[in-house]
Each structure stands twice: as structure tokens, then as C-alpha cells.
Amino acid sequence: MLPNYIKKNLLKDDKKFSELKKTSFKIPKYDPKHYYKDLTKSNYFYALTILRHYLKFTTDYYFGIEQEAKNIDLFMLTSSISSPAGLGSDSKPIAMKFGELEIFLTDSSQFGFEPLLLNNLNKVYCYLPSMRGENLDLRHLNQFFHCEFEMIGNLEKLLPIAEGYVKNLCNTILLMDNKLIKLAISPI
Numbered sequence: 001m002l003p004n005y006i007k008k009n010l011l012k013d014d015k016k017f018s019e020l021k022k023t024s025f026k027i028p029k030y031d032p033k034h035y036y037k038d039l040t041k042s043n044y045f046y047a048l049t050i051l052r053h054y055l056k057f058t059t060d061y062y063f064g065i066e067q068e069a070k071n072i073d074l075f076m077l078t079s080s081i082s083s084p085a086g087l088g089s090d091s092k093p094i095a096m097k098f099g100e101l102e103i104f105l106t107d108s109s110q111f112g113f114e115p116l117l118l119n120n121l122n123k124v125y126c127y128l129p130s131m132r133g134e135n136l137d138l139r140h141l142n143q144f145f146h147c148e149f150e151m152i153g154n155l156e157k158l159l160p161i162a163e164g165y166v167k168n169l170c171n172t173i174l175l176m177d178n179k180l181i182k183l184a185i186s187p188i
Contacts, residue, residue, distance in 0.1 A: 002061060002172065010054050010175050017047060017178040025182045047179045052145070058172040059127050059147050062165055069123035069149065074112040076129070077103045092133035105131040113150040125149040 002010075020043055028038040028045075039045045063069040077098055094105040106112075107130045116124050127147045136142050147165075151158065173180065 001168070002058060006054075006057065006061070007175060010172070013050055013054075014176045014178045017182050020182065044183065047183050051176060051179055051183070054172055054176065055169065056127050058168050059125075059165075062168045063123070063125040063147075063149060066164070067123055067125075067161060069125045069151070070121055071126065072109075072113065072116060072121075072124045073126055073128060074106065074109045076106050076131075078106050078112075079103055080111075094131055094133045107132045109148045110150065113148065117150060117152050123149070123151040 024043045025047070026042070026044065028035065028042050031038070060071065064071055077096075079101070093107070096103060096105065106128075109126050109128060113124050113126075125147060127145060129143060129145050132140075132142050134140050134142050149161070149165075151161070
């Protein structure tokens, strides 16, 4: 459960969104010449930024404090494919050249975490972007942030941790109803 001082800040930030007009939450149209500038001025992006801030804080608090896991941010470039396409996936590695190196963008930290567990670490986690070589559609994102957690143990030990994480995220999200309402009814 989040500490009270964080809940207080979260509720204060969320209250600001109840005062903003619904029409000011339109998603900016993509124009490569000035999209970033339009995006950073938009209330829609502002709401997403604040939402992400508290989701990440909840993640760090839950895994770092409550679960005593180590936050390990691995490199976003790798010399090997980190997670080849599995059954039912059309994801392909994204190859690129970095200086003289032929490398890939990381799409998962799992394979980097597993060796760390053999080196005196019991629990590790991250909240990093993944980039996947697949077409963007209603079911798949090709670039996103997500939390990954690895631990020494079995599924019986993992399930209560995963359940606790989902409950913490839900509790955080429920405290942001003004923000979520604005995002949910945003005109496209």
C-alpha cells in the first residue's frame, strides 16, 4: 500500500484534472514537423505523464520497498536477440548498427535478469521500454513501457507477489478517477 504522503500528492494532482475542460483533452494530430511540441502542450499527454509517474512510483514502491527487490535497469541495446517470437507472435527483433556494432533493441529484460539471480540477487525488477518488430494494431503495441520481475523461487511463491502488484496498481488507478475520466472520453 502506498504511503499517505504519496496518496495525498496523487489526489492533489488528480483534482487539477477535474478543473480542466473536457474539450482540452484532444489527442494531437501527428505532424512530424511539430508533433513533439504539440504533444508536450496537450492536456492529454500531461494526463498520461502524470498517470505514468504514479504507476512507476507504485511499481518502485511495491517491488523495491515491499518486496525488497533490486531495481536493475539493463541496457536497451543487446548483441543477441532477447526474446524471439513465440507461438502466436509476429514480433521480430529490431536490428540496428551502433557505431561498428551490429545490435538489437531490447524487447525484454528477462534474459538479462536470469544470470543476475545466480549472482547473489534473489529478486530483481525493472520498468523499462520494450521495442518489438511487429505492426502496431488494436491488439499489439510495438513500443511500450512495462514492468518485468524475476525471482528465485517457484510459481507458488510468485503468484502472491503478482497478485499484490496488481492490487497496488488498481488502488493507485482508483485514486486517479478525474484523470482517467478525461482520458477515457478524449476525442480522437
